[in-house]
Amino acid sequence: xxxxxxxxxxxxxxxxxxxxxxxxxxxxxxxxxxxxxxxxxxxxxxxxxxxxxxxxxxxxxxxxxxxxxxxxxxxxxxxxxxxxxxxxxxxxxxxxxxxxxxxxxxxxxxxxxxxxxxxxxxxxxxxxxxxxxxxxxxxxxxxxxxxxxxxxxxxxxxxxxxxxxxxxxxxxxxxxxxxxxxxxxxxxxxxxxxxxxxxxxxxxxxxxxxxxxxxxxxxxxxxxxxxxxxxxxxxxxxxxxxxxxxxxxxxxxxxxxxxxxxxxxxxxxxxxxxxxxxxxxxxxxxxxxxxxxxxxxxxxxxxxxxxxxxxxxxxxxxxxxxxxxxxxxxxxxxxxxxxxxxxxxxxxxxxxxxxxxxxxxxxxxxxxxxxxxxxxxxxxxxxxxxxxxxxxxxxxxxxxxxxxxxxxxxxxxxxxxxxxxxxxxxxxxxxxxxxxxxxxxxxxxxxxxxxxxxxxxxxxxxxxxxxxxxxxxxxxxxxxxxxxxxxxxxxxxxxxxxxxxxxxxxxxxxxxxxxxxxxxxxxxxxxxxxxxxxxxxxxxxxxxxxxxxxxxxxxxxxxxxxxxxxxxxxxxxxxxxxxxxxxxxxxxxxxxxxxxxxxxxxxxxxxxxxxxxxxxxxxxxxxxxxxxxxxxxxxxxxxxxxxxxxxxxxxxxxxxxxxxxxxxxxxxxxxxxxxxxxxxxxxxxxxxxxxxxxxxxxxxxxxxxxxxxxxxxxxxxxxxxxxxxxxxxx
Ligand code: GLC
Numbered sequence: 001x002x003x004x005x006x007x008x009x010x011x012x013x014x015x016x017x018x019x020x021x022x023x024x025x026x027x028x029x030x031x032x033x034x035x036x037x038x039x040x041x042x043x044x045x046x047x048x049x050x051x052x053x054x055x056x057x058x059x060x061x062x063x064x065x066x067x068x069x070x071x072x073x074x075x076x077x078x079x080x081x082x083x084x085x086x087x088x089x090x091x092x093x094x095x096x097x098x099x100x101x102x103x104x105x106x107x108x109x110x111x112x113x114x115x116x117x118x119x120x121x122x123x124x125x126x127x128x129x130x131x132x133x134x135x136x137x138x139x140x141x142x143x144x145x146x147x148x149x150x151x152x153x154x155x156x157x158x159x160x161x162x163x164x165x166x167x168x169x170x171x172x173x174x175x176x177x178x179x180x181x182x183x184x185x186x187x188x189x190x191x192x193x194x195x196x197x198x199x200x201x202x203x204x205x206x207x208x209x210x211x212x213x214x215x216x217x218x219x220x221x222x223x224x225x226x227x228x229x230x231x232x233x234x235x236x237x238x239x240x241x242x243x244x245x246x247x248x249x250x251x252x253x254x255x256x257x258x259x260x261x262x263x264x265x266x267x268x269x270x271x272x273x274x275x276x277x278x279x280x281x282x283x284x285x286x287x288x289x290x291x292x293x294x295x296x297x298x299x300x301x302x303x304x305x306x307x308x309x310x311x312x313x314x315x316x317x318x319x320x321x322x323x324x325x326x327x328x329x330x331x332x333x334x335x336x337x338x339x340x341x342x343x344x345x346x347x348x349x350x351x352x353x354x355x356x357x358x359x360x361x362x363x364x365x366x367x368x369x370x371x372x373x374x375x376x377x378x379x380x381x382x383x384x385x386x387x388x389x390x391x392x393x394x395x396x397x398x399x400x401x402x403x404x405x406x407x408x409x410x411x412x413x414x415x416x417x418x419x420x421x422x423x424x425x426x427x428x429x430x431x432x433x434x435x436x437x438x439x440x441x442x443x444x445x446x447x448x449x450x451x452x453x454x455x456x457x458x459x460x461x462x463x464x465x466x467x468x469x470x471x472x473x474x475x476x477x478x479x480x481x482x483x484x485x486x487x488x489x490x491x492x493x494x495x496x497x498x499x500x501x502x503x504x505x506x507x508x509x510x511x512x513x514x515x516x517x518x519x520x521x522x523x524x525x526x527x528x529x530x531x532x533x534x535x536x537x538x539x540x541x542x543x544x545x546x547x548x549x550x551x552x553x554x555x556x557x558x559x560x561x562x563x564x565x566x567x568x569x570x571x572x573x574x575x576x577x578x579x580x581x582x583x584x585x586x587x588x589x590x591x592x593x594x595x596x597x598x599x600x601x602x603x604x605x606x607x608x609x610x611x612x613x614x615x616x617x618x619x620x621x622x623x624x625x626x627x628x629x630x631x632x633x634x635x636x637x638x639x640x641x642x643x644x645x646x647x648x649x650x651x652x653x654x655x656x657x658x659x660x661x662x663x664x665x666x667x668x669x670x671x672x673x674x675x676x677x678x679x680x681x682x683x684x685x686x687x688x689x690x691x692x693x694x695x696x697x698x699x700x701x702x703x704x705x706x707x708x709x710x711x712x713x714x715x716x717x718x719x720x721x722x723x724x725x726x727x728x729x730x
Contacts, residue, residue, distance in 0.1 A: 008360075009351045012103065013344055017076075020103060021340075021347045022329045024079035027110065027286065029321045030066035068093055076101045079350060080108040082156075082289075082320055085117075085429050087371040090151025091364055098363050105351070106359035110207065110286065112428055113155035113193075114173060115139075117147040119380040119545055120423045120430035123486075123522055124159065124185070126391035126541030128175035129563040129612070131649045131671055133188040139387050140192025142380050144204040147429070149366050149374035153357055154205035156253055156286075158189035160240040161210055165577035166567065167220025169490025172425050172522030172542070174215065176566030177579045177609060179236050180668050183243030190247040198250065199358035201365040207286055208244040210255030212270060213237040217257055220576060222491045226257045231661060231696040233259075236581075242279060250283035250353055254316065256291055263298045265291045266307070271315035284349045286318040287311065293322035304328060309338055317346040376434060381546055388550030393539040394561040394613040395569075400514045400536035402557025402615060403474060405447070410468045410513075411439065412454035412504060413478030415520045424542025425487025425522055434545055438478060438518070441548025454504045462507060469511040476516045476555070477505055479530075483542055486522025495573045496526040509533055518551060524569040524607075531606055539565075557615060562647035562673070564612035564716060568605045575601055580609035580717045581664035610651050610668075610716035616642025616678065620650075623721040625711045632693075634686040636713045636721065640676035647675045648715055652686045657708040657724070660697050666717055669693075686713070690729050704729045 002010065013021070047057040068089070072078050073096050084090050090109050097107045115121045121139045130136070140158075147155060160182040163171040175185035190206040197203060213233060217224035228237075245252075254264035254271060264270055265287055275281045292311045293304055301307035308328035311319070319325040332338045354360065394401070403409065415421055417439040420432025442449045450468045454461060454477070469475050479501040484490065506529075508515050516536040519525065520543075530537060538561070540551055553559040570578045575598065589597035597603045622637040638650055652670040656663040670686045688711075694704040706728045714720030 005352070005355050009348055009355060012105070012351060013347055015103060016347070018330055018333060018340070020076040021343050022325060023077040024105065024347050024350050025318055025325045025329070026078050026323075027080040027082050027318050027320045028069050028072070028078045029081065029083045030068050032061070032064040033067045070096060073097060074100050076103065077326060078107070079105070080110060080318060082110045084109050085111055085150055085152065087149065087151040087366045087368050091367065094363050106354055106363035108154060108350070108354055108357070108359070109152050110154040110156060111147060111152040112157070112426055113143050113147045113152065113204070114157045114159065114426040115424070116143045116384065116427070116544060117150065117152070117429040118375045118431065118434065119143070119146055119384050120427045120435070121384045121387045121544045122391040123172045123424035123542045124174055125172045125176060125522065125567060126543060127387055128181060128185050128566040129393050130387065130390035131181070131564060131566075131673060132390060133184050135387060135390060136185055136188035137192035139383060140189045141195065142383055144193045144195065145202045146374055146380065148202045148204050149371045150429070151366055151371075152204060153359070154207055154251060155193055156207045156209055157193070158186040158206060158244065159209050160186035160244060161213070161215035161255070162237050162240055163215035163567070164579040165220035166495050166524040166570065167491050167493065167573065167576050168215065168217060169222060169425070169486045169492070169523065170215070170488055171524075171567060172486040177568060178566060178581070178668050179239050181566055182240035186240055186244040187247035190244050190249045194248060194250065198356045201362070203357070205251050205353065205357065206244070206249045207251035207253050208241060208249040209253035210288060211241055211252050211264060211275070212255060213259060214255035214257050220491050222489050223256045226259050228260070230700055234696055238274070245275075245279050245281050250356065252281065252283065252285050253288055254285060254291070256288050256294070258298060263295050263300055265316060266295050266300060266310040266314045268314040276315065282349070284317045284353050285315055287316050287320045287322070289320050290322045292316060292319050292324045305332065308332060312338060312342055312346065317349050376545075384544050385546035385550050385553070388543040388546055389553045389559040389561075391541060391543065391563050392550065392554050392561055393563040393565055394554070395537040395539050395607055396531065396534065397613055397615075398535040400474065400516055401555060403555050405556070407473040408448065408471060409474050409476060410450045410452070410472035411442075411476045411478065412452055412465060412508065414453045414455070415480060416476070416478035416518070417451060417453065419547075421483050421520065422543060422545070422547035424483050424544070425490070430545070436546055436548040438548040438551050441552050444549075445552060447552070455500055458500065460500060460503055460507060465504070465507050466511060469508060469513050472513055474516065475508050475511065475513045476518060477508055478518045478520060479505060480519045480521035480525065481523070483522065493573065495523060495576070497530070502529055505530060505534060516555065524567050526570050526572050526606070528571045528606060560615045560644060560646045561612065562614060562649065564610050564649045565607055566609070568609050569607035571606045572601045574598065575605070578605055581667050583662040584665055608716055608718040610649075611718070612649075612716070614642070614646040614648070616640055616644045616646040618646070618648045618676070618715055620714055620721050622683070623713050623723050625723040625725050627725070627727065630691070631687040631689045632709070632711065632725070632727070634688070634711055634713060635683055637681055637683045638674065638676065639681040640678055643678050645675065645677045647673055649673045650684055651714060651716065652688065653712040653717060653720065654688060654693065655710045655712070656693060656695065656705070657710060659695055659705050659707070661695060663695060666712060668717075690727075693727070
């Protein structure tokens, strides 16, 4: 017996014309039209390849208007928008859909709310370093409250693309290199975005992305091929997406890349066999921007019509801005090339999601008044500041930090004085002017300081640097990356610092003053010189709206840093991809010549996965490992051996010593964060289910193989206690 909602949707589909059905699959973006002859996309290319300057581009944009294709909307040819981020516009368009189309089907508004909407939080890679699902959920809930107040129904997030190659710019958008952390991060975000009931006005649909394995692009090059064994795909990449589906994500965005030669956008095995048949996903799929059309570029579709056919057959419900469905589906169905039922199934899922959001009964979930009173609330800023302090990783500290208020400080580096850069990549709903830079925070807190960019027009201002440093007790230098250097289409062949930034740091080191480097970046950086020569290094990432205040909280010890890296830092770009859960090989890297290593680079990473310092110290003892029923149970004593309270992220790794396929030397299987007072000890317990210790054999059977397993527990993936036990799984 069909439930009422299904009956209503089926009845509605029965009334719809072919055009109206296809209209529901069309996600439009506002086009920019203005006093320029070329298309907006061409204009963008002209700016990126330098044919016009950013100023000229800005001037042209100032004349541009947004075209929302209202006539298409009135004709019932638009089911959704991407990129409408304010209540006034959303309600205006919704009113056209509800009052001026034949059937009054409400619109679905999607937007990239990746790490906050207007209250921008640290980039996901930063926030993942908190190892804190409760925090991740809270920040997602906040961004859902803000974004839905601005008329948004669905976010194209969380992104849980496991990323092991720091050359890839989009490593900034996920939870780093580890499978378990990406899954936990994504599940927490899904729960935070969607809340308990999608029909609530502040519930926002989570559109999990990018399905699948987008982070494994060859050579870290964006959009590049992904070619891997099914064993590795199922063991290291798919589980993070599965965790989000299990958490209830109601939408999925396939990835731009191909997977073993078949683009995800037209990959029926991925979108139907795995996602729907095996995982039971019943929500909608939304293509990535223009991705259906790009199947022609991939060379798997002869033309746009073929791309439309392949995408619908593979299971793409909604076409994001390529227009390929709008142009071709009617003809394909009328010619009998594809069955109308395939279209009806996609329409059904889209209408069902709109019904779950309550849009048929309440198409206007917000208004301008609500929006005004919701955006950037003080409590949101406070949460963004908390998230930022929990995301910043103390990489080195030779008795320089925390600072004290008597010290005179001199600050160098334009990144210390650029609030716009604090948003990081994919912060399209944020405003730079809302963000607090490091210099602005010093002003706001009345802390005496001297500031100089250090580099002026690409030249080191050595005289000014030395003069200013002379007056200071401690010197802070802000270096790293602009936000445009990470995110989409931002892969790099060299992830070391620009030479002039190194020169700035070395100039300051030569003054003999204690130097603190604050890194602003969206990916791991190869910083061996900084790591060797600078006594204190804080990894701040792109920390969001409360950047400056959070950095000062850490520098002055108001907050004791507790974050740990979720992505490995290499000595050199040439080590990429570099990650902790590698396999041993037949000749594990070591001192003797004929082993797996580089002649010109150290074997170990600069900073290992899971690494991060505190202003206190922690010691581990008494690791015990035993089996019970269906799990391995571990206990370990952790002590705060320092003189101030602090949080420690205790990590539990495992190695299957012998199996039919080579297994990673370490895999994260559990972690817990614990707050300890000075001198306090605690015995912590972990359980690792037997089922989490298996792997796929060559026949793709998932099996648990008896034998020796080593368990590692520690404050990072390198410095651990370990015990080896024999598991029979009996
Ligand atoms: C982009 C990105 C995707 C984003 C989408 C919509 O190309 O790949 O992550 O959600 O377009 O803006």
